[in-house]
Amino acid sequence: MAASSLAAGDATGWFERLYAQSRAGNAEVPWDVPEPSAHLRALDLPAGEGRRALVVGCGPGRDAEHLAALGYRTTAFDISATAIDLARERHPGTPVDYVVADLLDPPAAWRHAFDLVLESNNVQALPREIRAAAIGAVGAFVAPGGTLIVLAAATTRLDSDGSGPPWPLTRTEIDAFATDGLRLLSVSQVAAPATTLPTRWQALFTR
Numbered sequence: 001m002a003a004s005s006l007a008a009g010d011a012t013g014w015f016e017r018l019y020a021q022s023r024a025g026n027a028e029v030p031w032d033v034p035e036p037s038a039h040l041r042a043l044d045l046p047a048g049e050g051r052r053a054l055v056v057g058c059g060p061g062r063d064a065e066h067l068a069a070l071g072y073r074t075t076a077f078d079i080s081a082t083a084i085d086l087a088r089e090r091h092p093g094t095p096v097d098y099v100v101a102d103l104l105d106p107p108a109a110w111r112h113a114f115d116l117v118l119e120s121n122n123v124q125a126l127p128r129e130i131r132a133a134a135i136g137a138v139g140a141f142v143a144p145g146g147t148l149i150v151l152a153a154a155t156t157r158l159d160s161d162g163s164g165p166p167w168p169l170t171r172t173e174i175d176a177f178a179t180d181g182l183r184l185l186s187v188s189q190v191a192a193p194a195t196t197l198p199t200r201w202q203a204l205f206t207r
């Protein structure tokens with residue numbers, strides 16, 4: 001599905017088709033698991049105490065619900081309308097504001113508006129041609145004094161053939177989040193044992 005979408009010059013159309021096919025019982029969405037990301041939980045974030053969080057590419061909402069449970073006033077968006085429908089259906093009564101939106105053309109009101117921004121596993125699913133724009137768009141959501149969390153697969157020799165998605169991020173791509181007033185606080189490579197992409201980035205930025 002991804003390959004035919006990309007061959008037609010449509011970098012993101014396959015996400016909606018995949019979620020719709022999955023909802024109809026004809027496909028599986030590999031990242032659609034009920035538990036919040038183990039790499040997000042490992043950060044052991046402090047209580048949100050009403051601070052505003054934004055979850056990029058939220059899918060059916062596993063990480064957005066985690067941040068809301070920690071007390072963040074959470075907005076979560078995805079380009080796929082079916083993913084957003086699934087998020088609302090699976091979490092009835094949720095305090096999360098689930099929104100259909102495009103990272104590459106986001107609402108103007110989101111600029112510098114969030115105390116915590118989570119980018120987990122989305123940029124790596126976008127082809128290199130639009131990656132710089134996607135990275136810049138993520139950083140623009142962070143409010144002064146806010147934090148950006150980037151969680152992503154890291155490149156290894158194993159994926160050097162360039163096949164994907166996903167296309168794991170290079171260190172240069174991680175550093176590229178530090179633009180437009182954002183600065184890198186910390187970056188580390190963590191192990192993800194027993195997975196096909198065994199090395200991951202965990203990076204924190206602030207404005």
Ligand SMILES: C[S@@+](CC[C@H](N)C(=O)[O-])C[C@H]1O[C@@H](n2cnc3c(N)ncnc32)[C@H](O)[C@@H]1O
Pocket residue numbers: 012015016031032037056057058059060062077078079080083101102103104120121122125
């Ligand atoms: C690999 S999935 C990761 C989902 C989620 N972050 C997770 O870790 O479970 C990538 C997600 O990004 C969404 N997405 C892709 N391009 C997007 C865009 N331009 N704007 C918003 N969401 C996008 C997809 O629909 C999909 O839900």
